[in-house]
Amino acid sequence: MSTERLKGHLDALLLAVLEPGPLHGYGVVEKLRSRSAGAFDLPSGTIYPALHRLERTGLITGDWSVHNGRRRRTYTITAAGRTYLASERTEWRGFAGVVDRVLEFPA
């Protein structure tokens, strides 16, 4: 599946992946891949700027740590992030419903 379609929906997906608990960037990529059954296999050039954007806007926070000799930046969803995620879920349901209606039922 072309990931170009993600446009505008990626932030919500990242927040959803971070919702159950903190993860570092590399882990986010893996979890997104596994949760989507391989469909969303995002390159690091997409994921890291996106995480930086979310951090800049206060939807997640990041902290450096060292794990097995490798430095990691672990991201945690904030209260604002959870609120935003909730609204994005509602938006998504609405959007998907309308697309379904327009796309699936020619009249």
Next chain:
Amino acid sequence: MSTERLKGHLDALLLAVLEPGPLHGYGVVEKLRSRSAGAFDLPSGTIYPALHRLERTGLITGDWSVHNGRRRRTYTITAAGRTYLASERTEWRGFAGVVDRVLEFPA
């Protein structure tokens, strides 16, 4: 609903609107608005370039005519357009299903 989310899905929606029969640009806007219950109210600056793109790639054809003294360009979906629309429908179902899975079921 922010129409920014349309990114990557607009072509399919336009083809779906043209599927039952030919329409001119202005009519496409109206039909898309009515079929989406007002959610997709696209500005002409979005719709006309998109129609030109679809025509350029051979998914629709356009013909000039005059109606009540006003010139119109009427668009008709081509066989290639129908084929493309079918594949887009499949793609959309897959995409929406994956987003649902990632977004709605935190694990």
Next chain:
DNA sequence: CCACTACCTGTAGCGTTTCTACGCATAGCC
């Protein structure tokens, strides 16, 4: 007659977002 609205098409330039293609580094295995 004039203003306003609906109808109808179109272009120019902007901003956002994801992508590709790199670069850099450590750990572990063969």
Next chain:
DNA sequence: GGCTATGCGTAGAAACGCTACAGGTAGTGG
């Protein structure tokens, strides 16, 4: 020594919908 997995990151390009603008006809209300 070379390869893979882990791990973070930037630069530049490409795509696409948006805003703002431009231009025109037909009909209606004052």
